[in-house]
Amino acid sequence: MKKFIAMLMAGAMAFSLAACGNQSAENTQSGSDKTDGSELSGTVMCLGSTSMSKVMGYLSEQFSTDNSGVTVSVEGGGSSAGVEAAANGTADLGLASRALKDEEKEQGLVENIVALDGIAIIVNADNAVADLSVEQISKIFTGEITDWSEVGGEAGDIAVIGREAGSGTRDGFESITETADSCKLDQELTSTGAVIEAVRGNAAAIGYASLSEVEGQDGVSAITVDGVECSESTILDGTYKIQRPFVIVTKEGAEMSAQTEAFFDWAMSTDAADLIRQAGAVPTAK
Structure with a gap:
C-alpha cells in the first residue's frame, strides 16, 4: 500500500514538473516573440x-x-x-x-x-513667355535684362522674385545659372510657398521654386528652359539643366x-x- 501511494505521489510530481516546464517554455517563447516583433516607438x-x-x-x-x-x-x-x-x-x-x-x-x-528635384522657373499664368534659355534667365536675375519685351513678352518691367541667403533652392539656382552673389531681386522671400504666391499675385513676376511644390498650382506657369520642360524624365536623363x-x-x-x-x-x-x-x-x- 505504501509502495502504491509512493508511486502515485511520484507520478503527480512528475506531471507537475512537466506542466511547469511546459508553462516556462510557453512563457519563454512568448517573450521571444514579443521581443522579435516589438514595435518601434x-x-x-x-x-x-x-x-x-x-x-x-x-x-x-x-x-x-x-x-x-x-x-x-x-x-x-x-x-x-x-x-x-x-x-x-x-x-x-x-x-x-x-x-x-x-x-x-x-x-x-x-x-x-x-x-x-527640378528647380522650375515660374512666371505668372497670364505671361505669354513660355521658354527662356539659361543665359536669358541669368541676365534677368542679374538685372541685365529688365523688360519682358527683350525676351519675347509684352513690354513691361520684370519683377524678379527669389529666396533668402542660406536657402538651398537659391544656392542650387545660383550655382547652375552662375549668378551667385550677383542677383538683383525685387523680393527676397523665406519660403518656396511665398515665392509661388508672389508670382501668382504679380503679372510681371518671375521666380524659381521646387518642381514638387509647383505642380498643380493655379495662377503660375513653369516655363521650359532651352526648350526642355521640367519633368521627372528630363531630370533623370539630365536634359533639364536647372536641377539639384x-x-x-x-x-x-x-x-x-x-x-x-x-x-x-x-x-x-x-x-x-x-x-x-x-x-x-x-x-x-x-
Whole structure:
C-alpha cells in the first residue's frame, strides 16, 4: 500500500514538473516573440530645407502609419540650418536641397541623396513667355535684362522674385545659372510657398521654386528652359539643366536611434520610391 501511494505521489510530481516546464517554455517563447516583433516607438526629428517639405511629409506620414508608435517630425529652417542640425546633433536627420560643400563633408557630414528635384522657373499664368534659355534667365536675375519685351513678352518691367541667403533652392539656382552673389531681386522671400504666391499675385513676376511644390498650382506657369520642360524624365536623363539633389544629411559615427535608423533605411529604399514620385520629386533608389 505504501509502495502504491509512493508511486502515485511520484507520478503527480512528475506531471507537475512537466506542466511547469511546459508553462516556462510557453512563457519563454512568448517573450521571444514579443521581443522579435516589438514595435518601434519614439520620435524622429528632421530639420532643414523647406523645399523638401512635401517629399518628407509623404514619407513621414506613411512611416508613422506603418509604425504607430513613431512620430516623424519635419521642420523647416532652410538647408543651412539642416546641415548645422546634423552637425551638432540638434536633429536626428538634416535636410538639404543642395549638394554638401567640401568643408561640410570634412566635418564628417554625409550626403545621402534621397531624390532629385527640378528647380522650375515660374512666371505668372497670364505671361505669354513660355521658354527662356539659361543665359536669358541669368541676365534677368542679374538685372541685365529688365523688360519682358527683350525676351519675347509684352513690354513691361520684370519683377524678379527669389529666396533668402542660406536657402538651398537659391544656392542650387545660383550655382547652375552662375549668378551667385550677383542677383538683383525685387523680393527676397523665406519660403518656396511665398515665392509661388508672389508670382501668382504679380503679372510681371518671375521666380524659381521646387518642381514638387509647383505642380498643380493655379495662377503660375513653369516655363521650359532651352526648350526642355521640367519633368521627372528630363531630370533623370539630365536634359533639364536647372536641377539639384534632395539630401538627407547624417554624420559619420553618430549613433542613430532604432526608429531613426528604420525611417532612414526605408526612405532611402525602393519601397519609398512611389511616395517620392507622388510628392513630385524623382526617386534615386534602384
